Amino acid sequence: MFDFVAKHKRLIQLVLALTMVPFAFFGLDYYTRATRGSGNDPASVDGTPITQREFGDELRRQQDQLRQALGQNADPSMLDTPELRTLVLNSLITHRLLTNEVAKEHLFLSKDEVVAFLLAAPEFQEGGKFSSERYANYLRVMGLSDEGNVAKLRLDIPAARLARTVAGTAMEPRTVSDRLAAIQGEKREVAEAFVPAAPFVAGIKPDAAAMKAYYDSNPAQYKLPERARAEYVVLSAEELARGGTVSEAELKAAFDARASQFGAAEQRRASHILVKTQQEADQLLAEVRKAPQRFAELAKQRSQDSSSAGNGGDLGMNAKGSLASQALEDEIFRMKPGEAAVVKSEFGYHVVRLDAIQPAKAGTLEEARKALTAELLKQKAAKKFAEAAEPFNNMVYEQSDSLKPAAERFKLKIETTGWIARGGQGAPGPLAHPKLLAALFSADAVKQKRNTDAIEVSPGVLVAARVAEYKPESLRPFDEVKAEVAGALARREAAALAKKEGEAKLAALAKGGDAGLAWGAAKAVSREDAKGFSQAALRKIMAADARKLPAYVGVERGEEGYVLYRISRVVPAEAPTPAQAAEMRSHYDQQAGAEQLDAYLLALRARAKVEIRPAALEKNAN
Secondary structure: OOHHHHHOHHHHHHHHHHHHOOOOOOOHHHHHOOEEOOOOOOEEEOOEEEOHHHHHHHHHHHHHHHHHHHHHHOOHHHHOOHHHHHHHHHHHHHHHHHHHHHHHOOOOOOHHHHHHHHHHOHHHEEOOEEOHHHHHHHHHHHOOOHHHHHHHHHHHHHHHHHHHHHHHOOOOOHHHHHHHHHHHHOEEEEEEEEEEOHHHHOOOOOOHHHHHHHHHHOHHHHEEOOEEEEEEEEEEHHHHHHOOOOOHHHHHHHHHHOHHHOEEOOEEEEEEEEEOOHHHHHHHHHHHHHOHHHHHHHHHHHOOOHHHHOOOOEEEEEEOOOOOOHHHHHHHOOOOOOOEEEEEEOOEEEEEEEEEEEOOEEOOHHHHHHHHHHHHHHHHHHHHHHHHHHHHHHHHHHOOOOOHHHHHHOOOOOEEOOOEEOOOOOOOHHHOOHHHHHHHOOHHHHOOOOOOOOEEEEOOEEEEEEEEEEEOOEEOOHHHHHHHHHHHHHHHHHHHHHHHHHHHHHHHHHOOOOOOOOOOOOEEEEOOOOOOOOHHHHHHHHHOOOOOOOEEEEEEEHHHEEEEEEEEEEEOOOOOOHHHHHHHHHHHHHHHHHHHHHHHHHHHHHHOOEEEOHHHHOHHHO
């Protein structure tokens, strides 16, 4: 259903981008401090409600987009989290702030202006005219009526223009832009030395009390996820095709109906010499007719077509429709073998010679048998699948306490799985689909022990499943994970010791010592090209005081150890070309615009009375 949205982004971005204003503007913490509201609406802005339906529709749209973006790797549990619900709700709040401002300032459009906008929108044009079908598709995707869409756009279009205007008025001063560009392009030559944590691990023996304390304070590390063992059946067009047969009469009828598609079309071999002018082509044609044996030599010397000149101008065997030039192809298929002529095309002037003709060859049923059989079986299977899909779905739904009736009717094998985690770990191929996993771990499947719906996991493949055994999330016993806890504590303590040693070496280097370190080869790094260094390391490297070189900084690398960096040289940014300078200034202006829009939205937020009902963020709220 999102094909239309994918193909017509400009209009939809213009109108709907406001429903997902970047949350860098405020952040989750800012929103969760909002005044609590009451009633059934998730939120209201200055008394204007954001309804449960608006929130639910937008949440589903964002979940579907995430599911499409993540594909088979999507973790169903990540598609419905409190964080996502908070983001969606507050995107609607931001949009409502803007549309309320439009209404307050009487900036809304008339109905006629919206209709004119829609009639002229490129996204709804086909053959230079407004397409009612495209517009109807858009309305279906968005779940809107024509009247409702026009009413919505009366506010949404000016709201988008308002946001764009606010952002578009910001400009960075030229001196600031130039300074930012210089900082961005500056390079520093940096060498790396590593103090590993691993050598310290062997000497660390955590005591029982420390291990128990670590286990108690880090339960998430030792939890077994929610798991289920499942039964499932697969109805697929491919399997239906395996048991099918095709009669000789069906094969012959299919071959007779498509005989022209089999066999080989006529092909012609030609050579050419491509030149720029008519005069040059006429001179070459005269030479070719005088000495035909020199054609290949002349092509190598004179042809402008580098791809064929080296082969003496040979274009190879080609059927109709194979050549880039229609004019050249038309002439080749008019000529007789050995004949030469001049042809003008969009590429220049061709001296062309027809070298050979390979006549068309009619195909035979035997030659087409294998391909036709596979195709007919596929067609039959698709028909069988279409006929079986609805009754299969109905049966697993109506007889939801077992998969056996559906398996027996459709001659399917009931498969079983090992333990599958809610996130999909351990799921065999057919069960790894996000929608099927979500259904398998739903309350209906887990608590009521019902079959899932038949879900299409790929074209022509329906799968229904049921929970055979279920285990909720649980904490592994301390005695079971003692070795893991001891290892985690040892690695953490080893990292602390490596950091201590690294910082001591850093202090020695600052005093002019060499600290006995083995430095790697120097790399020229910049804010735009980290050369594989972590962002934490890059920030310290670029922030280091480089007035006196060499300069040194150190960075922790988690449980791996501690890294020291030696800055030996600073290379100023190269002066940009006028085009590069203009591009950079435009980039910084856009950043300034985003910051200005941020400030404007914060000001609207501060003036507005925003009420949020926290219960709306719970999964059972809509």
